[in-house]
Amino acid sequence: MITIENLSKRYGDNTVVDDVSMQIEKNSITVIVGTSGSGKSTLLRMINRLVEPSAGRVLLEGRDTRSEPAHLLRRRIGYAIQGHGLFPHRTVAENIATVPRLLGWAPERVKARVEELLHVFQLDPAKYSAAFPHELSGGQQQRVGVARALAAEPQVLLMDEPFGALDPIIRAKAQEDLLDIQRRFGTTVVLVTHDMDEAFHLGDRVAVMSGGRLLQYDEPAQLLTHPADPFVSRMTGLGDRALRLLSLTSAAAVALPGAAPGPKLQASASLREALSEMLWSGSQSCEVIGIEGGAPAHLTVDAILEHARPG
């Protein structure tokens, strides 16, 4: 758990982060979202002390982060950034081994961990261990960047616009990978983005920042149904907020018992996708498949519309 208490950062007269307090739950993904220059990166970098706060403090598992030297703190916290920041003169394996080596792991343990991570990130060790970063595609470089951040099994992973430089298809894949990996390792992820779709897709909770202040810190649905500030509604988008809300609920969560005519839909699909399918096929209902237990289930347009409103 990360506790941020009254954290501020000032550069001269310019207050870049203004009295921010928030609790970040263990094993969750928290997304910090806001316009460019709103202080997201600065807030994130104060967690691993790349930026020293002007006021306030950060607790990691209840311990003040200033109770140990900054470089030792950072070795316990994963850090991945936009444009991956891989070391161009080191191989993929050496890049991934950076923090384990700093921590003085035995060479066999480092090697085993590097191979494990390459497998997790779908990079064939035989092919990629000895490759240099410039020999990889953009998506592969980004995966190596995240693998490197996770190498020393950190409890916390900080990510600053990690997918910002990727094209849409590779970005979607990278997002799914991140969700998988977060589930697999149970890492606490704090991710900065200016992309609201990314925030809604990845975030268990989303923090909206503007002008250095934390406007609202809540579950995605709450941001839509109970925005704390007109700026939050503008950020989340007024035009398609009903559809956004539908995209936050899975078909499995609200499926009705019994079979029904209409297109077939996976249980993991969102209500937004379900509605889209029904509109496309001109059907009033659809069949939900893959429910746990295998019982027949279905959804109707009316049932879906129930969930497209606040309250």
Added chain:
Amino acid sequence: MTSGAINPPAERAWPRLDRLGTLLVAAGAAALAGLPFVVVKANRLVPGEPRALTEVLPPTGSAACLAPLVVLSLVALFVARPRLRLAAALAALVGLSVTLALAADALTPPHNRVVRIAAGGGFWVVLVCLGLLATDAITRLRPGPGRRVLFLAGALTFVVAALASGFFDHLSVMREYQVNAERFGRELRQHVLLALGSLLAAVVAGAPLGVLCHRIPRIREGILGTLNVIQTVPAIALFGILMAPLGALAAAWPLLERIGVRGIGAAPAAVALFLYSLLPIVANTVLGLKRVSRAAVEAARGMGMMPRQVLWRIELPLALPVILTGIRVVLVQNIGMVTVAALIGGGGLGTFVFQGIGQTAIDLVLLGAIPIVVLAFCAAVLLDALVEVMDRVKQ
């Protein structure tokens, strides 16, 4: 006009003439026809008597020696394959040198150690033309850094072995060498020592200064500006400026004088070379560090490297090719500039150059000047190869 008919390109009766080849062959032929091939002097100081190529050798001998030149001319004009061009140029170089040596032998009266046979303008022009053709062929072959160094080492070994064999001993420059052999070794060593020593000192002092300039932008302008001003001071003036303080130092502390710190001699030369060397080293260190990917440095810090580790493991290795480029500039520049150090008693090959100028003994000038050019060329080739290797690994 009928449409759709395409004229085939006219068949060439002759292969296309090589442009550079045409130029160099024309220049070489004109030089051999119009300029003396050798100069015969009654002794080392008097002006000589020019002799054309046709005058110096019996017809059969000169024909045999010049055959490679004729072959080369044809190759240079009509053959595009760089391997062949290189081989022809090298063979012609050997032929030309042998011709010169034979001419020297033929023109030297038996047991006469006073007459001097020197290479004339015609020889030098052809030598340069052949050198250019060979260099051009090597460039077209695009050899890797390792091959270039090997080739240089091979060529150097060959030349040194040829000179040591005694085959060229009747040439005036070699005569001059025989007289000065012992001093030549000493001055050559001194030359290299001064050039490398001041470079080493400049790297030891300049690289940290560059790191400092990179870290503290406030001092960057001041330091680079000062070093820039030093670069604009002419070498002789800098030697002069350094004489006074170094002389005063030596006078105040006799111990310093005992270890060689004096107003004249090697000390001011070394200090001046060091000062000249600083700017390229510092500036390239700053530039190299500035070009290091900011994301890589940010990631290194974010993963818990200490500033020292970021510098040694990330920033300096990535800046190294640019720093090496600076070192190359300094080394080549120093090898040239050490020459001037001879004027204030610093030693080095410049000693021969200035003595030769003083005595109007052109052979002595060449004895100093040719090795200086060769040294600078070797330094450039070696360091270029090193930069390329580094760049390949880092990129």
